[in-house]
Amino acid sequence: MKSTAVCEILSVGTEILLGDILNTNCRFLSLELAKMGISVLHHTTVGDNYERLAEAVDRAVGRSDIVIATGGLGPTADDITKEVCCKQFGFELELNTKIADDIKSYFERRGKDMPLSNLKQAYCPVGGTVFENRNGTAPGMGMKKEGKCLIILPGPPYEMAPMFREWAIPFLEEYRTCTIVSHEIRTIDLGESTMAEMCSDLLENENPTVAPYCKPGESLLRVTAKANTATEADEIARPVIDEIVRRLGSYVYGVDVSCIEEQTVRLLKEKNLTVATAESCTAGYIAKRITDIPGASSVFKHGIITYANDVKEKALGVSHRTLSEHGAVSEETAREMAAGIRRVTGADIGVSVTGFAGPDADEEGKAPGLIYTALDAKDCQICQKIETGRNDREYNRYVAASRAINLIRIYLEGGR
């Protein structure tokens, strides 16, 4: 492998220094560059100020092989990134008539005339490569000189990110030292430290590396392999992924899956089964998340939110005695809610949540984060008790919804 190229990311914009916007471009670029085996050693942000920007460009070009500047390519007088970068890097600007036409058509498609000021965006460096912008008017550009490389990209992330992938990655190909590929093994209902202990020897691995992460109610292991090509990297990663999946068993809900609802909707579709939801403390969150997945209408038709106790009786047939003897937040109530929603809706699977999300003290004296989730199907009844130990309403509701959706996954996989 080649020696690693060094890169610096230079963000330009007074709005970042004022805190008006969060700089997410730096992270995106850092992740993409890491995957190419390019080291990012500095992130620098300066405002739309000639002197400080020129100083920052000089310093970045002096200490790095690659400099990527983002932001300040707009049509107004305070947008000076292109002018300053090209001047300091020794490239002249000239009007690019093709880009000028592109910008005109951009406005025409929107039924507008191009303001004259936008013509400024059509000036491009002589001897540089123009990066076309499919999502806005400002083109990006790349220049190479004496082994150094300077790239300029627009600031809005929805313009910058596709342009980086389409234009900058090929432009940087000669600096690539390797290909890094990551895969994520996602688990639910398993603490991060328990998961890490079950795989402690693998965490010492050098290639692929194995690293634990946690998200609300979930733990995941990221397996990252480094090789010359993506195929080779995948070959290195595969046996380690298989070993982890074997060890963690049914806690694993998916590899390279974005969320539990995605995996669960996929399984429901495969088995051609429908689910209906009965929600108390989550109040629609389970149904909302299931229907976040496009095409969920073939597996989800009907849900009832029974936030009040009398509604649990009236709409789901939970018995008055269960509610008065065991309380609304109890295994018995959760089970009757799940059976009730299946009976009322005729769905193949009924799933329910009842719990105490907080933050206020419960009249029954139960702690925030105590939640029961139950599943009812023709051949199966399951109930799980959850104790998050947290007094955080959004967290408790999110985790409760995840665990309810996970119950469906467990049932469909014939597990526990």
Next chain:
Amino acid sequence: MKSTAVCEILSVGTEILLGDILNTNCRFLSLELAKMGISVLHHTTVGDNYERLAEAVDRAVGRSDIVIATGGLGPTADDITKEVCCKQFGFELELNTKIADDIKSYFERRGKDMPLSNLKQAYCPVGGTVFENRNGTAPGMGMKKEGKCLIILPGPPYEMAPMFREWAIPFLEEYRTCTIVSHEIRTIDLGESTMAEMCSDLLENENPTVAPYCKPGESLLRVTAKANTATEADEIARPVIDEIVRRLGSYVYGVDVSCIEEQTVRLLKEKNLTVATAESCTAGYIAKRITDIPGASSVFKHGIITYANDVKEKALGVSHRTLSEHGAVSEETAREMAAGIRRVTGADIGVSVTGFAGPDADEEGKAPGLIYTALDAKDCQICQKIETGRNDREYNRYVAASRAINLIRIYLEGGR
């Protein structure tokens, strides 16, 4: 007012340069410093590397009055921020026994012994101010020398932010040039450009400034006043806020309110009324957002998600003829859903949404983003048609839920 102090924010951590974490500290600090009238001219990020960190500290101290470094205060050998910063700024470190005891108790409270490596965190600069950490083990610190100020804070945002507010703001008091206070006027169902036109003369204001922003489905105006004290700033802002509220009328749902659901739940409580939800394309999102507000149980008891057409008939009594003649996504269906949920649940107000969130093509040939929301109450029926023009499922569902909740607000305020 005094001349403005110049500040630089120095983030330390290889995980930021790798893109593993998003640097949100910079934005938080920039916003807080702007409120004190302190100018941030540079954000710099370097990894856990002695040479590059020392260089960055020297440069920052050289060009700025105030340097705030965050991250790299952990107990491991690669955490070097404190050591490097103090050395370059000329402060010696010594063991602070009070802090050592604090760290020991932090572990004791969690039933653990303090690892010896954590003792490293108890070393503090001689002549500096120690900032206690209520949410972790690493203390922060502030040092002043020859008119310059260096502050070091831990990296995790939930440790850094409260420490900044509690310790760093008082420590920086002498650099404060003013107090900046902002208020937000929030509107819904009003485009950002229309809102801006209605207040175009006010956007030219210098103190307070008035700036338009947009969020999904909402537009807001931020009124920012600058004065010596918060009370004076508020006095300057007040007449402008009143004028904006007068001009924008019932589009305004609140001033300094965090979201439409907060304002709506407050109004429902005030009027002692209950609402029930009938949701198709939002599938629980309205109910979830209403119940995000703690204490919503007094105004929300029951909701039904009717994702499939036959469920709209069966559960809400929408007529078969309406569905077949006008389609599920129609004003007629929305109105019957709202009336149905009120009849079924006995709530004071019924609210409904039916629409087409996308991304797939609708069998009825309707465009993604076409949504109807309706309200039914004893003395009032309202229906609104929404056309977002976007093929973005999450956006369309979010906006649909917002507009449904806003219908309740409009009804309660006796509007339109």
